[in-house]
Amino acid sequence: MKRLLQVLVIIFPLAVICQPNTEVYLFDLNTTGNQINITNGKNISNNEGYDNQPSFQYENTILFASTRNGQTDVVSYATNNGSKKWLTDTKQGSEYSPTSIPTTKDFSAIRLDTTGLQHLYRYRSGKSKVLLKDLKVGYHVWNSRNMLVSFVLGEPHNLIVSDLKSNLNIQVDTTIGRSLHNIPNTNLVSYIKKNKNEWEIRSLNTRSLETKKIANTVPNIEDMCWLADGSILMGKGKALYHFNPKKDTEWKIIKLFDKENFDNITRITVNKQNNKLVLVAEPETTLKPKLENIRWIAGNWKGEAFGGITEENWSEPSGGSMMATFKLIVDGKVNFYEIETISEVNNSLLLRLKHFNNELKGWETKDETVDFPLIKITKNKAIFEGMTFESIDKNNMIVYVAINQKNGATAIVPFSYTKK
Structure with missing residues (x-):
């Protein structure tokens, strides 16, 4: 045999x-x-x-x-x-x-x-x-x-x-x-x-x-x-x-x-x-909606998207949340910034972000945030409504973002990151 x-x-x-x-x-x-x-x-x-x-x-x-x-x-x-x-x-x-x-x-x-x-x-x-x-x-x-x-x-x-x-x-x-x-x-x-x-x-x-x-x-x-x-x-x-x-x-x-x-x-x-x-x-197989199960997102990530250089810095989980800063550099100049958080809310996770131009003037109103409720967590993915984080290995990650187009369609843009 x-x-x-x-x-x-x-x-x-x-x-x-x-x-x-x-x-x-x-x-x-x-x-x-x-x-x-x-x-x-x-x-x-x-x-x-x-x-x-x-x-x-x-x-x-x-x-x-x-x-x-x-x-x-x-x-x-x-x-x-x-x-x-x-x-x-x-x-x-x-x-x-x-x-x-x-x-x-x-x-x-x-x-x-x-x-x-x-x-x-x-x-x-x-x-x-x-x-x-x-x-x-x-x-x-x-x-x-x-x-x-x-x-x-x-x-x-x-x-x-x-x-x-x-x-x-x-x-x-x-x-x-x-x-x-x-x-x-x-x-x-x-x-x-x-x-x-x-x-x-x-x-x-x-x-x-x-x-x-x-x-x-x-x-x-x-x-x-x-x-x-x-x-x-x-x-x-x-x-x-x-x-x-x-x-x-x-x-x-x-x-x-x-x-x-x-x-x-x-x-x-x-x-x-x-x-x-x-x-x-x-x-x-899905995992419990806990920050500990997406700890792999933490780190300093760099990549390319929208014709420029992207940088995203995620903190370790603490105080029931993770926090990140994001910036896009095109032709040597900052195009825009973001502040992001993932928080434990109502026995689930919620991703929130706010956009700022290169002079830190907000795109959203004072109390407004762009929210992405959690759909599920798997072994190598954190899947939110409109945004998915995928771990390729300990030093590589892809973030898929759904972006509405002028013609009413939705484009899914992948951001490929390497941990620095």
Whole structure:
């Protein structure tokens, strides 16, 4: 048994060993106009253990891998009525990464057998068949009914294009990530290239085998999906980022899941109609609303935002509060100051602040403050209405601030800080 566990760790790092407790969440998606709205979220797996790797089989049917009885099987979920149906029950192994096969009712999945063997299978009416006998496929996407692009396990991991008609497998790239997707309104496939200093989203032409850079990823993030307009979504922590290669120069946060009870977003996908979004995340554990649980905010923090240099100094908790001063310097001059406090109020926490110009003249009236009631505290986050503090490590922190725009929209601006 010990030898088997060693084999599984070596050949299949995404499998059952040390799997996180993840859940699959479904949202309504609206991309009308220039706004992307994500609402009505719900947990559709609601299952202790590993629930992951969702994909749409049809517009209203989601496939994902889910743990039951000590193994991982494929389950389908109907978005119109919430019904579930188990599609596999493989006693000699577990299935992962279920993916619909174009122009068929079949799907494919990675099977990890109890013997340690790992293959890509095709499933039809309860029966299965090995597709690529000589490749240890970890993730895959169908570019057409007979054209397959795969992440193949190796040192490093390789990008392989397989023509099932001619039984031809061609290595195109190496050192890649797990995220493989068809690019809407093209015949191209996207993949993640993990260079040493930056990760890239690249396109692949499966016929000419030509690859091109599209954009850099959100730093150190590899899970993504495409929207119908050719723009991209990526998730990190509780934030959802958006980028349009046709017009954007940097990633923008379009949604912060501050009220949802999950964190550490990974897989993400949408249906072809672009009205449903599915993501995978880890359920979060909340802490008591005490200053002691956010002591890590204390310190002298410096960073960059709004085209300038920012500095924020937070005191240790004392007297039932923490206090901070903030200033923004642009072109060598102070743009504005803030005084902030976080206080224990009515068995919760309340963040208050006041703004001042560079001559210390207040923006708010004498007794007016801008208030941010606490939503919750987790292991590495203090989440207030409109402002979230995230601890990256003991010397790095990100503060996400929701700022109202002139057009009525809300922009979420991240302030990346380093403790000095």
